[in-house]
Amino acid sequence: MIDLHLHLDGSLSPHLAAQLAQAQRLPLPGDLEKALRAPASCQSLGDYLTCFDLPLALLQSAWALEKAAYSLCTRLHGQGLLYAELRFAPQLHTRQGLTQRQAAEAVCKGAAASPLHAQVILCCMRGGEDPLNRGTLETACALLGQGVCACDLAGAEALYPTGQYRPLFDYARSLGLPFTLHAGEAAGPESVYAALEMGAARIGHGVRAGEDPGLLQKLAAAQVPLELCYTSNLQTKAVPAPQDFPLRRYLAQGVCCTVNTDNMAVSGTTLWEEYHRLTGLGVTPEEELALLQNACQAAFLPEPEKQRLAAQTQSQAALWLQNQPDETEGGTT
Numbered sequence: 001m002i003d004l005h006l007h008l009d010g011s012l013s014p015h016l017a018a019q020l021a022q023a024q025r026l027p028l029p030g031d032l033e034k035a036l037r038a039p040a041s042c043q044s045l046g047d048y049l050t051c052f053d054l055p056l057a058l059l060q061s062a063w064a065l066e067k068a069a070y071s072l073c074t075r076l077h078g079q080g081l082l083y084a085e086l087r088f089a090p091q092l093h094t095r096q097g098l099t100q101r102q103a104a105e106a107v108c109k110g111a112a113a114s115p116l117h118a119q120v121i122l123c124c125m126r127g128g129e130d131p132l133n134r135g136t137l138e139t140a141c142a143l144l145g146q147g148v149c150a151c152d153l154a155g156a157e158a159l160y161p162t163g164q165y166r167p168l169f170d171y172a173r174s175l176g177l178p179f180t181l182h183a184g185e186a187a188g189p190e191s192v193y194a195a196l197e198m199g200a201a202r203i204g205h206g207v208r209a210g211e212d213p214g215l216l217q218k219l220a221a222a223q224v225p226l227e228l229c230y231t232s233n234l235q236t237k238a239v240p241a242p243q244d245f246p247l248r249r250y251l252a253q254g255v256c257c258t259v260n261t262d263n264m265a266v267s268g269t270t271l272w273e274e275y276h277r278l279t280g281l282g283v284t285p286e287e288e289l290a291l292l293q294n295a296c297q298a299a300f301l302p303e304p305e306k307q308r309l310a311a312q313t314q315s316q317a318a319l320w321l322q323n324q325p326d327e328t329e330g331g332t333t
Contacts (some may be wrong), residue, residue, distance in 0.1 A: 001081045002295035002313065003260050003271050005180075005204055005227035008088040008107060009055040010263025012036065016071050017302075020058040022191040029054070035262025036265045038235045045156065045186040051266045060096040062106035067122075069110030077116040079270055082312050083299060086111060087121035087152055090139060091132040100132075100139045117309075119149035119300060121180065124168060126155030133168055141175040149300035150178045152204065157186040163194035173199055173230075178300055180227065183207040185238045189215045196224060202298055207233045209255075210246045220254035225298035229262035230277060231269045242281060251287055254324060258295045292317055 012020075014032045021028045027037040036055070038048050059065050069086060076084050082113040088107060090100035098106075104122055111118040124133040140151040151172055153165055162183050172179050182204035183195040195203055196218065206226035209215050217224070228247055233239040239246075250257050259274050261267065275288060282329035283291075296310040 001079070001316065002258075002292065002299065002309070003076065003084045003273050004202070004225075004258055004295055004298060005229055005260035006072075006084055006086055007263050007266075008065075008072060008086045009052055010091075010266040011072050011261070012055045012058065012265050013067060013071065013075070014265070016068065017054070017058055020064050020067070020286060023278055024058070024061070024064070026058060027031070038266050039267050043148060045158065045238070048232070048236045048266065049156065051263075055265075056092055059093055059180055062100070062102055065093060065103055065106040066110035066113075069107045069118075070114050071110075073111050073114030073116040074119045076118075076271075077114065079272060081116060081271065082316065083301075084118045084311055085117060085121050085149060085300060086118060087123050089123040089125050089128075089136070089152070089154060091125060091128060091136055091327065100135050104139050104143055104148060108143060112147060113178075120147050121150045121152050121300075123147060123152040123154040124165070125166070126153060126157065126160035128155070130168070133165075133280060134171060137168070137172050137175060137177060140172075140177055144177065150180060150201070152179060153181045155182075157182060157191060161187065161194070162191040162198070166194070166198050169198045173316075180204050184226075184235070185236065188212075192219075196222070201300075202223065202227055205229060205233065205238065207238050207246065210249065216253050216255055218251065219256070223256045225256040225258055225294060226250065227260050227298075228257055229267075230258050230274050231267045232262035235267060242277075245278075245281065247278065248281070248283060248287065251290065256294050256298065257291060258298055259291050 038051055090103040093103040108120050122136050124136045137151055140148050163283040178201050180202035181195040184192040185205035188208050192206055193211045202225045204227050230245055261269050261271050292313050296306055296313055
């Protein structure tokens with residue numbers, strides 16, 4: 001099992017949130033789990049993003065960031081994951097004096113100390129100031145291969161079009177940084193086209209790409225992976241209803257798709273649950289195996305490491321495809 005699209009701040013468990021708040025003498029709402037989870041009435045990505053206010057308040061020190069990364073990776077290992085790429089925006093964790101590099105180093109340190117093979121993706125922010133976003137790219141460049149594997153663009157896609165950030169990711173390319181871009185979630189195919197033109201190695205979500213058949217053909221021909229996130233896409237209304245989730249249609253047309261959680265706490269899910277829910281929509285064991293193989297190839301890893309991961313995944317798949325469990329979070333925080 002591999003999760004390539006997983007936000008650190010959106011995956012903070014209630015147990016760890018309570019620990020962090022107590023240690024930092026920060027107030028917490030009465031119903032902590034409810035505060036961390038997207039409401040049933042969630043109508044858009046904008047509504048969904050409000051759930052990040054509390055985690056961000058709790059993750060403003062190197063100690064808290066390191067502990068959060070270690071805790072998340074340990075939980076993932078306990079759930080049977082073989083590899084994950086955590087992402088977060090270091091510029092959002094500087095309120096109490098941390099530099100972006102210090103924030104990134106703390107997350108990398110926590111991930112490296114865990115039993116899981118994990119790397120970190122640093123997110124630039126839509127609506128963020130250009131010097132801060134350039135600082136994120138420079139931090140990613142400085143730590144590339146030392147825990148950081150790539151960069152990203154996250155935030156309110158409908159308000160800040162992807163193409164607006166072309167100069168920023170021209171700079172990323174000049175630094176030799178691989179990147180994935182959130183696109184095709186709160187905006188349509190035009191956002192995915194822009195991401196491809198800008199040189200994205202992967203597309204974060206991309207669930208609305210199918211609104212343009214020509215774009216699906218382009219994605220299939222180029223084999224640019226989509227990081228699909230079923231539960232999250234329903235919550236943000238990127239997909240109107242479960243039967244509209246286009247995964248099987250995309251696979252049938254040769255698009256390289258992967259399955260991911262996006263935000264384990266905000267979406268109230270795990271990777272096991274995502275696969276279990278997709279099985280309920282008719283996804284076959286053969287399609288699940290293809291999804292796992294796609295995730296191996298899409299990972300920001302050197303080719304020899306991809307091959308080792310693929311061999312591990314193949315062995316694991318032979319067991320879990322026969323008997324997917326009803327998932328519990330497992331592990332410890």
